[in-house]
Amino acid sequence: MSVDLPFSRVTIIGSGLIGTSIGLALSRLGLEVSMRDQDARAQGIAQALVGTQTHEISESELVISAVPLSAFSSVIKLLQESTFVGVFIDVASVKTKPVLEVLASQLERANFLPTHPMAGREVGGAESARADLFEGRPWIIDSSDSNLEAKSSGVALIEALGAYVIDIPAAAHDQAIALVSHLPQLVSSLLARQLAGKPEEWLGLAGAGLRDTTRIAASDPGLWKEIISANSAAIAPLLQKLSSDLNALILNLTDENHISEFISKGQVGRASIPGKHGGKAREYTFLPIVIEDKPGQLAAIFDECAKVSVNIEDLAIEHSPGQETGLITLAVSASDSVKLREHLVSQGWDVHSPRS
Amino acid sequence: MSVDLPFSRVTIIGSGLIGTSIGLALSRLGLEVSMRDQDARAQGIAQALVGTQTHEISESELVISAVPLSAFSSVIKLLQESTFVGVFIDVASVKTKPVLEVLASQLERANFLPTHPMAGREVGGAESARADLFEGRPWIIDSSDSNLEAKSSGVALIEALGAYVIDIPAAAHDQAIALVSHLPQLVSSLLARQLAGKPEEWLGLAGAGLRDTTRIAASDPGLWKEIISANSAAIAPLLQKLSSDLNALILNLTDENHISEFISKGQVGRASIPGKHGGKAREYTFLPIVIEDKPGQLAAIFDECAKVSVNIEDLAIEHSPGQETGLITLAVSASDSVKLREHLVSQGWDVHSPRS
Numbered sequence: 001m002s003v004d005l006p007f008s009r010v011t012i013i014g015s016g017l018i019g020t021s022i023g024l025a026l027s028r029l030g031l032e033v034s035m036r037d038q039d040a041r042a043q044g045i046a047q048a049l050v051g052t053q054t055h056e057i058s059e060s061e062l063v064i065s066a067v068p069l070s071a072f073s074s075v076i077k078l079l080q081e082s083t084f085v086g087v088f089i090d091v092a093s094v095k096t097k098p099v100l101e102v103l104a105s106q107l108e109r110a111n112f113l114p115t116h117p118m119a120g121r122e123v124g125g126a127e128s129a130r131a132d133l134f135e136g137r138p139w140i141i142d143s144s145d146s147n148l149e150a151k152s153s154g155v156a157l158i159e160a161l162g163a164y165v166i167d168i169p170a171a172a173h174d175q176a177i178a179l180v181s182h183l184p185q186l187v188s189s190l191l192a193r194q195l196a197g198k199p200e201e202w203l204g205l206a207g208a209g210l211r212d213t214t215r216i217a218a219s220d221p222g223l224w225k226e227i228i229s230a231n232s233a234a235i236a237p238l239l240q241k242l243s244s245d246l247n248a249l250i251l252n253l254t255d256e257n258h259i260s261e262f263i264s265k266g267q268v269g270r271a272s273i274p275g276k277h278g279g280k281a282r283e284y285t286f287l288p289i290v291i292e293d294k295p296g297q298l299a300a301i302f303d304e305c306a307k308v309s310v311n312i313e314d315l316a317i318e319h320s321p322g323q324e325t326g327l328i329t330l331a332v333s334a335s336d337s338v339k340l341r342e343h344l345v346s347q348g349w350d351v352h353s354p355r356s
Numbered sequence: 357m358s359v360d361l362p363f364s365r366v367t368i369i370g371s372g373l374i375g376t377s378i379g380l381a382l383s384r385l386g387l388e389v390s391m392r393d394q395d396a397r398a399q400g401i402a403q404a405l406v407g408t409q410t411h412e413i414s415e416s417e418l419v420i421s422a423v424p425l426s427a428f429s430s431v432i433k434l435l436q437e438s439t440f441v442g443v444f445i446d447v448a449s450v451k452t453k454p455v456l457e458v459l460a461s462q463l464e465r466a467n468f469l470p471t472h473p474m475a476g477r478e479v480g481g482a483e484s485a486r487a488d489l490f491e492g493r494p495w496i497i498d499s500s501d502s503n504l505e506a507k508s509s510g511v512a513l514i515e516a517l518g519a520y521v522i523d524i525p526a527a528a529h530d531q532a533i534a535l536v537s538h539l540p541q542l543v544s545s546l547l548a549r550q551l552a553g554k555p556e557e558w559l560g561l562a563g564a565g566l567r568d569t570t571r572i573a574a575s576d577p578g579l580w581k582e583i584i585s586a587n588s589a590a591i592a593p594l595l596q597k598l599s600s601d602l603n604a605l606i607l608n609l610t611d612e613n614h615i616s617e618f619i620s621k622g623q624v625g626r627a628s629i630p631g632k633h634g635g636k637a638r639e640y641t642f643l644p645i646v647i648e649d650k651p652g653q654l655a656a657i658f659d660e661c662a663k664v665s666v667n668i669e670d671l672a673i674e675h676s677p678g679q680e681t682g683l684i685t686l687a688v689s690a691s692d693s694v695k696l697r698e699h700l701v702s703q704g705w706d707v708h709s710p711r712s
Contacts, residue, residue, distance in 0.1 A: 166561075203630055224619045254585050
C-alpha cells in the first residue's frame with residue numbers, strides 16, 4: 001500500500017491508545033514508525049504491535065507527541081536535546097497549555113501544529129490500539145501560527161488516518177471543549193456525588209433521567225484531573241455562570257414563574273445542540289414499546305424496523321425496578337414513526353403513543 | 357372479565373393521561389367508571405374512551421383525583437360539596453402538599469390514601485391514555501395515616517392495574533423523589549441553559565456526554581414549575597449542598613487533588629444507583645462497534661446477539677458530525693462480551709476493544 005505523504009519516517013512519543021493507534025495506521029500505510037515511551041513495557045508492546053524499526057528522533061520527518069498533558073514538557077526537552085528541527089504535532093485534549101509550553105521553549109513555534117483527535121471514549125493502553133480508531137472522526141487542529149509544512153503534514157496525517165480536519169484557534173478550541181465536554185463532565189460528577197450515602201430504597205426509584213445525567217460521572221479521575229486543571233481558565237467562567245444561575249434558582253424555588261423560565265431556558269439550550277451528522281438539530285418522534293426482557297427481543301424489533309426501511313436515530317432502554325419487563329423508546333423521524341407504529345402494532349407489539 | 361375488587365363504582369376526577377388510563381383499565385375490568393374534568397372537551401374524550409355511564413360522586417365507592425397539583429384543592433371542594441364520605445386517593449408526583457391540603461379540609465384524613473404511580477415520561481391528555489400504562493411499573497403509596505379500607509382499596513386498584521406497591525411515608529417519598537427525579541431535572545436544565553446562544557460550531561463538537569446530560573432538559577416547563585415549587589422544601593437543601601460543592605470546585609479548579617477527589621466522589625455516587633430490576637448495581641462491559649448509518653444495521657447486530665443468546669443490557673448510539681458512520685456501544689455482561697465479540701468479529705463486524 002502506498003499513499004502520497006510528505007513524510008516517511010515518523011517518531012511517536014507516547015505509546016498509549018492514541019499514539020499506538022496512530023503508529024499502527026501509519027505502519028500499515030508503509031511508513032517507518034518509531035514508537036517511544038518512558039514506560040519500557042508500553043514501548044515494548046507498541047513496538048511489537050506497530051512492528052517497524054526504530055530510528056533516532058533527529059532522523060524523523062515528523063514527531064507526534066501522544067503523551068498525557070503533564071508529560072508534554074518532557075517531550076519538549078527530548079526534542080531540544082535531540083536537535084530535532086522538523087515538524088511536530090501533539091494530540092492533547094487541551095490546546096492552549098501545550099502551545100504556551102512550546103512558545104516558552106527553544107523549539108520553533110511555527111514547526112508545531114497543535115491538534116486534538118476526537119476519537120471516542122475508550123480508555124486503555126497500547127493493547128487497545130486500533131489502526132481504524134480515527135476513521136470518520138473529527139480531528140481538530142489550530143493552524144493559525146504554524147508554517148505551511150506543519151499544516152500540510154498534519155492535514156495529510158489526519159486524512160491518511162481516515163479522520164477529517166476542523167481548523168479552530170487553540171483558545172476557541174479550549175472554550176468550545178470546556179462548554180461541550182468539560183462542563184458536562186463536572187456537572188454530571190457534581191450531581192452524582194449527591195447520591196453517595198443516600199438510602200438504597202430511594203436510589204431504587206431512579207429512572208432513566210437520573211441514569212442519563214450521571215452516566216459520564218463514571219469517568220476516570222486520573223484522566224480528568226489533568227484536563228480540568230489544564231483548561232481551568234476556560235472552565236472557570238462557565239462554572240461561575242452556572243453557580244449564579246443556581247443561586248438565583250435557590251432563591252426563587254417557590255416562584256413558579258421563575259422555575260418555568262428556568263426550565264424553558266434549558267429547553268432552548270438543549271434544542272441548540274445540532275443533530276447527528278453536524279446538520280441542524282432534527283426533530284425526532286419517540287415511540288415507546290414495552291418488551292419482555294430476554295435475548296432476541298431487541299433483535300426482533302430491529303428486524304421489524306429493517307423490514308419497513310425505518311432508520312432508528314437513537315434509542316433508550318428503561319427497566320422497572322423488580323420487574324422483568326422493559327420499556328424501549330425508539331427515536332425516529334415523524335413520518336417513519338407513523339409507518340413503524342402501524343407495522344409494529346400489526347405484528348402484535350405493545351407500542352404506546354408516540355411523543356415528539 | 358371479573359376481578360375481586362372492594363369497589364365497583366369509581367369516579368375519576370381529571371381526564372388527562374393518568375386519569376383516563378386508570379379509567380380505561382378499570383372499565384375493562386368490568387367496573388362502572390365515571391370520568392370528570394373541568395375541561396368539557398377532555399371529559400368528553402375520556403368518557404368516550406372509557407365508555408361507561410356516569411354516576412354522582414356521592415354514589416361512588418372510590419374517588420381518584422388525577423388532576424395537576426394546583427387543582428387538588430378544587431377536588432377537595434367538590435368532595436366536600438358532594439357529601440362524599442368514602443375512600444379517595446390521589447396520584448400526584450409530590451405527596452406532602454396534598455396530604456396537608458386534606459388535613460386542612462373537612463374530609464376524613466384516614467379515608468385518603470396518597471399515591472404516586474411512576475408511569476413513564478409520556479405527556480399528553482386523554483387521547484394518549486392506555487389501559488396498560490401502569491403494567492409492571494412501581495406505584496408508591498403512603499398508608500401510614502390511612503385506614504384499612506383506604507389502604508386495601510388502593511392496593512387492590514394498583515395490583516388490578518398491573519403495577520406493584522411501594523409503601524413509603526409521604527415525607528420520605530418527597531425527599532427520595534427530590535433526589536432521584538427533581539434534582540436531576542434542575543441540574544440538566546441548569547447545564548443546558550448554558551448552551552443557549554453559544555456558537556453553532558462549538559455545539560457541533562458535542563458528543564454523547566453532553567447529549568445524555570441534557571436529554572431531560574427538553575421537559576415541559578408547565579408540568580415542572582408545579583412539581584418543583586410544591587416540593588421546594590425537599591429540593592432546597594439538595595440544591596444548597598450542590599451549590600456548596602460547586603463553589604468549592606470553583607475555588608480549587610487548578611488543584612489536581614481536589615479535582616480527582618471531586619470526580620471520584622461522583623464515581624461513588626453513580627455506582628450507588630442500583631442496576632435494573634432493582635438488584636445491586638451490575639458491572640457491564642462496553643463493546644464499541646462501528647456501523648454504517650443505514651436501515652438494517654442495528655437489526656443485523658441484534659440478530660447476531662440473539663444468535664449467540666447474548667442479552668443487551670443497554671446501548672448508546674453516537675454519530676460523528678458530518679459523517680455517515682456511527683459508533684454503537686453495547687453494554688453486556690463480561691462473559692457475554694467475550695462471546696459476542698468473538699462471534700461478531702467472525703462475522704466481519706468492526707468491533708473495537710471492550711472497556712468495563
